[in-house]
Amino acid sequence: MCYAYKDSKKEEELIEHLITTANICLKRWELEALSLKVSRLLNIDMEKVKEAVILASMLHDIGKAAEIYQKECFNGICTRFQGHYLVSAFILHLVLNVGNVRIEEEDVEKFLTDNFNRLGKDKIYAMLIVLPVAFHHYHQVRGFESFNASVSEVVLQFLEDPRICARCLEKAGNMLSYDIVGKSGRRFIEQLYHVLRSIEQYVDSDVYRNSKIFIRNLFSVVKKDLKSFAEYPITLGKTIIESVYGLVNFCDGWAASMKRR
Numbered sequence: 001m002c003y004a005y006k007d008s009k010k011e012e013e014l015i016e017h018l019i020t021t022a023n024i025c026l027k028r029w030e031l032e033a034l035s036l037k038v039s040r041l042l043n044i045d046m047e048k049v050k051e052a053v054i055l056a057s058m059l060h061d062i063g064k065a066a067e068i069y070q071k072e073c074f075n076g077i078c079t080r081f082q083g084h085y086l087v088s089a090f091i092l093h094l095v096l097n098v099g100n101v102r103i104e105e106e107d108v109e110k111f112l113t114d115n116f117n118r119l120g121k122d123k124i125y126a127m128l129i130v131l132p133v134a135f136h137h138y139h140q141v142r143g144f145e146s147f148n149a150s151v152s153e154v155v156l157q158f159l160e161d162p163r164i165c166a167r168c169l170e171k172a173g174n175m176l177s178y179d180i181v182g183k184s185g186r187r188f189i190e191q192l193y194h195v196l197r198s199i200e201q202y203v204d205s206d207v208y209r210n211s212k213i214f215i216r217n218l219f220s221v222v223k224k225d226l227k228s229f230a231e232y233p234i235t236l237g238k239t240i241i242e243s244v245y246g247l248v249n250f251c252d253g254w255a256a257s258m259k260r261r
Contacts, residue, residue, distance in 0.1 A: 002168035003073040004064060005256065012259040014064050015171040019178060020258070022058035024251040034247060038128070038240055044121050051185040052128035057248045058178070058189075060133050063087030065168035065196065066158050083152040089134035090149075090159065090215040094199075095192045096126045097207040103127060105214060105221045112222070112237040132245035134218060135229065136252070144228040148219040159212050162199045172196055 004017040025031055031053060039046035063084040064070075072078045096103065103126045110118050111127050119127075135147070149155045175189050195202070202208040222229060232238055 002065060002165060002171045003070060003078055004061060006073050006078045008077060010259060012256065013171070014061065014168060015174050017255055018058050018061060019175065020255040021060065021251045022054055022178070024254050025054055025057035025247060028247065028251065030247050034243055041236060042116055042124055044124055047182060048125055049128065051182045052125050053244055053247065055185055055188060056129050056132045056244060057251050059088065059092060059192070060136050060248050060252060061088060062091055065164050065172065067163035067165045068154060068158055070165035070168060083149070083155040085134055085137045086147065086149050086152065086155050086215055087158050089130050090211055091195070092130050092133055093214055094202065094208060094211040095188065095195050096130070097211050098195055099191050101126050102210065103130065103214070105217045108218065108221050112232065112235055114236050128244060131241045132248055135241065136245040136248050138229055138245070144223060149216045150219070162203065164196050164199060169197060
């Protein structure tokens, strides 16, 4: 089994959890409303916004497929998956990188300071996937330092030795039949599956190094001299990211409650 959660009494399968979360998101009225609003504000296609939000909801916990987390599940209880949100964001950034959509640290700063006119639409689309995933546990983890990949032993270990659990790879194939995210969304999932299956082959590549640098520097780009992301100035970009991960968290919690209550 590939675990999303496991305690002494309950367990939840990861890929089933991800697909369930995406299905819940798809049916929520908030998805339509949020996508319409963001589309108008950022001047990008509404269906592309919706696709990005669904992908974020579907892949928010994909980092849990890492062998380093699943080994803990196999040996006993696994309920925390420390830093998995950063591993998830790294994997998604790598998938985008492999697909020739590269977002750099300065792009994040442009997005969060509302300089959208200095970003291409492909980068805005990428930002709507990666940033909500990176921060979707912001209100649950202890301290802003939890988003610093450079101090997380588990995250650093994965970045140096990115092994994906074989059981999770087998299950991940189920995502390939998920056909409600549009053509580019399906291509993204296909690329994700390819990257998961061959991620160790990318370790010495420029795209891998770029994604590793990005996830290790993301904390410093956002933190600046602030104590928390909550202290970051209220900008449209920040509000959009918080709105997306708020919807992702709602759907995530609903999906989890089906198996854990």
